[in-house]
Amino acid sequence: MGDREEAEHTVPRTELEEIARKISDLNKWREIFSFHGLEIRNTTHQGLRKLLFGNVFHVFTCEWAKAYFRFREPYSDLAYALEAEKGGTRAILMAVQAHIIKYLLFVRNTEYTHLERLCRVSRQEQGEALAAALADTLWAAGGGGRAVICLVAAAVHVAPRGDYKADNFTERIQLFEFCEKAAAQEFIFDHINCFKGEGSHGVILFLYSLLFSRSLERVQEDLDCTATPLLKFSFGNITCTQAVLSLLLTGRASPHERGPVGYLRWGRAQAERQACPRLRTPRLPVWLCSVAGRHGVLFGTDGLLLSDWKTERVFHLYFYNGQREQTKTAHLTIDTHSHPWEEDRSGEPSSPGKRRPSVEMAIRTKWAGATVSWNGTDPFF
Known part of the structure; x- marks a missing residue:
């Protein structure tokens, strides 16, 4: 008999506990x-x-x-x-x-x-x-x-x-x-x-x-x-x-702020080529990239990359473009001191025969003249 009475009271007690929990959650958010x-x-x-x-x-x-x-x-x-x-x-x-x-x-x-x-x-x-x-x-x-x-x-x-x-x-x-x-x-x-x-x-x-x-x-x-x-x-x-x-990047709708993540831009039109220096130099090595009107993310795994110039001689960056077709993060090696890329600096890089992948051109808005190796991946973007 006692067991039956205890079973009859178990369900209401459980329901009351659930109600009390929900009320407690509501009170928590009311305070916040x-x-x-x-x-x-x-x-x-x-x-x-x-x-x-x-x-x-x-x-x-x-x-x-x-x-x-x-x-x-x-x-x-x-x-x-x-x-x-x-x-x-x-x-x-x-x-x-x-x-x-x-x-x-x-x-x-x-x-x-x-x-x-x-x-x-x-x-x-x-x-x-x-x-x-x-x-x-x-x-x-x-x-x-x-x-x-x-x-x-x-x-x-x-x-x-x-x-x-x-x-x-x-x-x-x-x-x-x-x-x-x-x-x-x-x-x-x-x-x-x-x-x-x-x-x-x-x-x-x-x-x-x-x-x-x-x-x-x-x-x-x-x-x-x-x-x-x-x-x-x-x-x-x-x-x-x-x-x-x-x-999105700095918390202000002004293009002249510096934030924890940065912005690199490259477009074929002259006026669209570069973001401001403060956006190109974030506190951490992560950049939103706008290249030829398309957006992706370029990033490094070394948090000290932008705080010590010696680390910017040869270093690694990674690129993701958001597209379903990309199945693996692209690995890029950036060399800022070896320049086999011998082009006429007075020429236009976007002219016929001189076009480079847009991601590389965006990278060069931050590290002028750098060479970019795609480490076996076919260049894209």
């Missing part, structure tokens, strides 16, 4: 985040749309709406790597990739060394790396004092008015403000599928989070109060401007 000052109004949506597109009636394309943070297979040569389709979202994905590499190589505590730190990564560690990269970027945008995380709710919070064109997504966003970086990172990890799940609008959510972390007003100040939108339409595609890339 606040909605104060982040109410979503029509003017907020309009300001966001104008900052991005320059008007209130443009909306994101299907390519952008479908984009999210998707990793390659864990415990593989590219376990650290995000997949990035061709198109305008690739710049954001590869900028976040640069921060993921920074975290895995130079922040995370692990027994592995060099490239092993990148390939010996489990699925859970992929989520942890993404949460760390997103939180780090948002915290920098918030000036080291706050991060705002944007999630999407089931219900529409604001009914659009006037010329504003609804997209059935932006009208459902909710904002969570954090005053501690660790708390923001934990919150993102707890909601990681909101960024890495198919159909999550993960890239747009992150871009919104980035702008709200910086604040729409401060982004406009970074732009020197110009009316230039952050995104531009080009042949039916939506692409990122330099201001967006700077915000």
